[in-house]
Amino acid sequence: MVWTRPRDPEPFPARLHRRRIYVLPTGFGLFYAAALLTMLLGALNYNNNPALLLGLLLGGAGMASLIAAQMQLSELEIIAAEAEPVSAGAALTVRVHARAAPGRARRGLRLDDDGLFDADAAVLNLEQGAGQAQLQLPTLQRGWFDLPRLRLSTTRPLGLARAWAYVWPETPLLVYPTPEPHGPPLPTGRGDRVQARLNPAGDDVHHLRAYRAGDPRRAIAWKPSARRDALIVREFEQPMGAEIVLDWHSAGGVPYEARISRLARWVDEAEREGRRYQLRLPGQPAIGPDRGPQHRHTCLRALALMPHG
Amino acid sequence: MASAALALKPHHRAWALLAAAVCLLPLLLQLPLTLALSIGGCALAIAVLSHRQPMPGALRLLIALGLIALVLMLSRFSIGRDTGCALLAAMLAVKPSETFTVRDARSLLAFALFAPFATFLLDQGPLSLLLGLVGALLVLATLQYLAEIESGDLQPVPARQRLWSIARLLAIGLPLALAAFWLFPRLGAPLWGIPDRALARTGLTDRMSPGDWVDLMGDDRPALRARFFGATPRPQQMYWRGPVLWDFDGRTWTQPNWHPDIPETPVVPARDRWDYEIELEPTDRTQLVALDLPVSAPDGSRMEPDHNLQTFRPLNGLTRWRMQSAPPAQYQPRLPRDVRQYALQLPQGFNPRTLALARQWRQEAGPFDDEAIVRRSLDWIRRDFSYTLETPLLGRHSVDEFLFDRKAGFCEHFSSSFVVLMRAAGIPARVVTGYTGGYRNRIGDYWLVRRSDAHAWAEVWLRGRGWSRVDPTAAVAPERVFDTLQTQETAPDGLLASFGGATSLSDVGDWLRRGWNDFVLGFDARRQQQLLRPFGIERIDDRTLVLLLALAAALGLLWMVWLSRRNEREADPVLRAWHRLSRRYRRFGLEREPFEPPSTWVERIAAARPDLAADLRMLSQRFSDWRYADGEPGGRSARALTMALRAHRPPATSPGERR
Numbered sequence: 001m002v003w004t005r006p007r008d009p010e011p012f013p014a015r016l017h018r019r020r021i022y023v024l025p026t027g028f029g030l031f032y033a034a035a036l037l038t039m040l041l042g043a044l045n046y047n048n049n050p051a052l053l054l055g056l057l058l059g060g061a062g063m064a065s066l067i068a069a070q071m072q073l074s075e076l077e078i079i080a081a082e083a084e085p086v087s088a089g090a091a092l093t094v095r096v097h098a099r100a101a102p103g104r105a106r107r108g109l110r111l112d113d114d115g116l117f118d119a120d121a122a123v124l125n126l127e128q129g130a131g132q133a134q135l136q137l138p139t140l141q142r143g144w145f146d147l148p149r150l151r152l153s154t155t156r157p158l159g160l161a162r163a164w165a166y167v168w169p170e171t172p173l174l175v176y177p178t179p180e181p182h183g184p185p186l187p188t189g190r191g192d193r194v195q196a197r198l199n200p201a202g203d204d205v206h207h208l209r210a211y212r213a214g215d216p217r218r219a220i221a222w223k224p225s226a227r228r229d230a231l232i233v234r235e236f237e238q239p240m241g242a243e244i245v246l247d248w249h250s251a252g253g254v255p256y257e258a259r260i261s262r263l264a265r266w267v268d269e270a271e272r273e274g275r276r277y278q279l280r281l282p283g284q285p286a287i288g289p290d291r292g293p294q295h296r297h298t299c300l301r302a303l304a305l306m307p308h309g
Numbered sequence: 310m311a312s313a314a315l316a317l318k319p320h321h322r323a324w325a326l327l328a329a330a331v332c333l334l335p336l337l338l339q340l341p342l343t344l345a346l347s348i349g350g351c352a353l354a355i356a357v358l359s360h361r362q363p364m365p366g367a368l369r370l371l372i373a374l375g376l377i378a379l380v381l382m383l384s385r386f387s388i389g390r391d392t393g394c395a396l397l398a399a400m401l402a403v404k405p406s407e408t409f410t411v412r413d414a415r416s417l418l419a420f421a422l423f424a425p426f427a428t429f430l431l432d433q434g435p436l437s438l439l440l441g442l443v444g445a446l447l448v449l450a451t452l453q454y455l456a457e458i459e460s461g462d463l464q465p466v467p468a469r470q471r472l473w474s475i476a477r478l479l480a481i482g483l484p485l486a487l488a489a490f491w492l493f494p495r496l497g498a499p500l501w502g503i504p505d506r507a508l509a510r511t512g513l514t515d516r517m518s519p520g521d522w523v524d525l526m527g528d529d530r531p532a533l534r535a536r537f538f539g540a541t542p543r544p545q546q547m548y549w550r551g552p553v554l555w556d557f558d559g560r561t562w563t564q565p566n567w568h569p570d571i572p573e574t575p576v577v578p579a580r581d582r583w584d585y586e587i588e589l590e591p592t593d594r595t596q597l598v599a600l601d602l603p604v605s606a607p608d609g610s611r612m613e614p615d616h617n618l619q620t621f622r623p624l625n626g627l628t629r630w631r632m633q634s635a636p637p638a639q640y641q642p643r644l645p646r647d648v649r650q651y652a653l654q655l656p657q658g659f660n661p662r663t664l665a666l667a668r669q670w671r672q673e674a675g676p677f678d679d680e681a682i683v684r685r686s687l688d689w690i691r692r693d694f695s696y697t698l699e700t701p702l703l704g705r706h707s708v709d710e711f712l713f714d715r716k717a718g719f720c721e722h723f724s725s726s727f728v729v730l731m732r733a734a735g736i737p738a739r740v741v742t743g744y745t746g747g748y749r750n751r752i753g754d755y756w757l758v759r760r761s762d763a764h765a766w767a768e769v770w771l772r773g774r775g776w777s778r779v780d781p782t783a784a785v786a787p788e789r790v791f792d793t794l795q796t797q798e799t800a801p802d803g804l805l806a807s808f809g810g811a812t813s814l815s816d817v818g819d820w821l822r823r824g825w826n827d828f829v830l831g832f833d834a835r836r837q838q839q840l841l842r843p844f845g846i847e848r849i850d851d852r853t854l855v856l857l858l859a860l861a862a863a864l865g866l867l868w869m870v871w872l873s874r875r876n877e878r879e880a881d882p883v884l885r886a887w888h889r890l891s892r893r894y895r896r897f898g899l900e901r902e903p904f905e906p907p908s909t910w911v912e913r914i915a916a917a918r919p920d921l922a923a924d925l926r927m928l929s930q931r932f933s934d935w936r937y938a939d940g941e942p943g944g945r946s947a948r949a950l951t952m953a954l955r956a957h958r959p960p961a962t963s964p965g966e967r968r
Contacts, residue, residue, distance in 0.1 A: 042430075059486065
């Protein structure tokens with residue numbers, strides 16, 4: 001089936017068939033055409049062949065640029081769109097991957113969201129037949145984020161015509177709940193196993209060590225660093241409770257969405273403190289106890305996919 | 310659109326200004342020097358002054374108004390084609406002061422394209438054409454640059470590559486442009502009139518003041534080219550007749566305004582007859598020249614009673630005229646009384662010495678022997694006068710001064726004084742201006758007449774013969790009148806021999822120029838209708854033409870699409886062969902993915918279809934070695950590898966799949 005624009009999300013890879021590509025002159029293209037028409041009319045009137053030839057040459061180049069604009073998009077394949085999950089309210093960085101047979105220059109293609117979110121357009125350059133563009137899309141609520149119809153457009157080579165095509169990725173992307181900005185501390189851990197963890201946010205100075213990339217700035221011990229002529233970082237330790245249970249029912253008498261936010265914050269906090277935690281949500285088996293990025297994602301995913309109340 | 314407000318960086322702006330400047334240049338070259346210098350200077354000053362920040366709006370307006378006033382003043386408030394062009398140039402000069410965004414730059418460039426267009430209306434010489442073309446190329450390249458900025462891809466592209474891709478676009482558009490050029494229906498008559506040039510150029514005019522042709526005599530540009538069918542006139546017969554001047558006010562000769570009802574002047578032609586076609590360079594006037602005397606007026610022109618041809622439309626483009634001429638045996642043998650009176654008029658109170666001399670000669674010759682007076686004056690001129698272009702301005706009694714004091718001058722002085730002398734002696738006489746001689750281009754077998762061949766001679770009315778040509782300049786300096794012919798006569802014969810000298814190089818140049826004229830400049834509605842003559846179709850009507858155009862345009866577009874679809878060819882033959890090889894596996898669904906290294910690809914094939922992988926593994930190894938291990942790409946090993954890659958065909962799995 002050949003359609004001009006996707007009316008529904010489509011599976012990837014999506015090939016930009018030439019019938020999916022629209023080409024229309026830009027405002028400047030119309031101006032250029034009007035200027036050329038004036039010139040041609042004058043040249044015909046005065047039977048001035050050099051002027052006529054010049055006008056026609058410019059017109060021919062303009063036509064060729066229309067075709068060239070289409071060729072920039074034609075037979076381009078959008079392979080995938082993916083994004084690291086973010087919390088609702090933050091911008092989702094959607095990476096769109098494209099490829100095409102090498103040989104034709106495809107540079108400076110603009111990728112945008114068809115005006116839905118008014119996000120800034122991303123630039124897609126294909127090197128060696130492949131390339132990716134990062135599109136920042138704002139997110140509003142947790143749960144599945146359906147990618148909007150994306151528009152891939154270009155005004156190159158001359159800016160006289162805009163060629164564009166729509167791609168509607170089927171890939172749903174996940175948006176985590178927004179963590180509560182201020183709220184009660186983590187529930188106290190159960191059990192009496194206490195362990196000390198290195199924690200830069202702690203209070204007790206443990207020892208000094210050499211700076212490693214990624215260490216927070218405020219952990220740098222400036223005075224010892226100055227003495228040794230190298231950056232020295234303080235390591236702290238903090239007493240840790242045993243594993244904690246983040247229970248839907250014990251999250252306090254707050255409304256539904258606020259409770260999800262609070263749990264999301266607790267998950268992040270527990271992860272940051274390096275503690276084992278378990279998430280209990282109504283109507284589904286408990287998750288964990290465990291720790292680590294994988295566990296965190298599982299928990300946040302479960303929270304994100306809680307039915308909207 | 311938000312992107313249109315993109316600000317220009319200085320080097321983007323520099324590109325836009327450069328493109329506009331190159332477009333403006335040929336136009337400036339066509340304008341009078343003071344005008345061109347002041348507009349060019351303003352453009353430069355504005356470009357420099359507005360380099361960092363936009364000029365205030367009021368200042369811009371002031372500069373624009375000032376320039377307009379300056380243009381109008383310098384062109385003495387006469388509105389014409391060149392004044393219009395100067396105004397366009399002035400506007401273009403002011404435009405950079407407000408060019409700071411991509412959008413501004415684009416409008417500047419679109420306006421700049423009008424400059425070559427305007428130039429071509431004034432001049433179609435090779436320099437204008439070349440500069441115009443270069444300007445247009447630069448404009449397109451800058452547009453491309455601006456589109457790159459707009460797309461947000463700021464990777465630097467070498468200027469050469471940018472120009473190259475523009476040339477590619479032009480080449481792709483060329484077939485369509487050419488088809489449209491030859492097939493787009495031409496207008497037989499213009500929809501609206503063409504304004505004349507406000508400031509006259511030197512050339513054959515309808516007036517002549519002795520001394521004012523000096524510029525013209527040094528102008529080597531072509532005036533016309535002629536091709537003869539059949540008999541060619543002898544050099545002494547090559548008088549190209551232009552304006553015939555009757556009225557003299559003591560200083561200037563002018564052409565009379567003939568009443569349209571005046572009957573045709575009777576001419577008895579001699580036996581000679583010349584059939585020829587002239588190709589007239591644009592003059593912006595309605596004066597046509599023809600060999601003495603034209604038999605009839607060609608279409609689009611009319612003949613004045615004194616046999617000078619006037620066209621109905623100004624000759625502001627290259628035109629061709631098919632004509633016939635014959636030297637007269639008897640030209641108006643009976644002169645009507647009023648014409649006779651007219652041809653004897655002299656201004657009152659000028660040149661007393663000349664008048665006295667003429668009266669004396671008339672007394673000595675008797676009332677009827679006009680020819681004796683003519684002979685006597687020619688003898689006198691031949692004996693006592695000399696030819697020179699170095700002539701001071703003459704005073705009130707210009708003819709007296711020339712005949713009795715200076716005794717040196719050029720054709721204007723000779724013809725003017727001769728006619729005054731004749732009229733004073735009672736012989737009807739008039740001044741004829743035009744060209745003499747011509748240079749035969751052996752390569753193209755045509756005659757070239759330059760503007761420097763402009764000439765003025767006299768016609769006197771003699772009983773029994775009518776108007777007769779008398780050339781007093783030829784009496785003094787025949788080589789001056791026929792010089793171009795003499796150089797031609799001494800040149801060696803034969804095409805090969807003529808390639809040796811410098812003159813023949815200019816021959817080739819002029820021949821090429823004529824070819825361009827023939828092919829492009831002189832193409833008009835009439836020639837368009839004869840386009841299919843080689844195929845036996847005499848005339849194309851407009852409907853057929855439109856059909857042909859539509860067909861050619863469709864073909865042209867298809868061709869453009871085909872050309873554009875072709876990918877840019879991989880420059881390296883080994884890589885090209887390798888890519889082609891991987892495409893051969895497409896039919897098995899095993900084409901190499903762009904990101905796949907050769908070894909991975911081969912292993913994938915080996916896993917999926919062990920039967921196919923046999924010698925591909927060896928080839929891909931060789932390819933990897935060449936690409937990543939071999940120290941010297943190219944050379945013998947590369948050629949051998951290319952051959953091997955080309956020769957490889959994936960084995961067919963079943964006989965049906967064999968290609």
